[in-house]
Amino acid sequence: MSNTKQLKKLKNLNVKAEKCLTRDEAQKILIKATKAQSKINS
Numbered sequence: 001m002s003n004t005k006q007l008k009k010l011k012n013l014n015v016k017a018e019k020c021l022t023r024d025e026a027q028k029i030l031i032k033a034t035k036a037q038s039k040i041n042s
Contacts, residue, residue, distance in 0.1 A: 003040050006036045006037075006039050006040045007040065009032075009036045010033060010036050010037065010040075013029050013032055013033045013036070014033075016029055017029045017030075017033075
């Protein structure tokens with residue numbers, strides 16, 4: 001995937017993270033954000 005797509009995904013995850021209420025939800029978002037960030041960095 002392109003970097004722009006990954007950056008868009010990170011932006012959307014950031015919005016979800018601000019709205020999440022549970023710890024489980026936050027952990028899932030963190031896992032997805034870590035994956036997206038690693039794809040950008042590689």
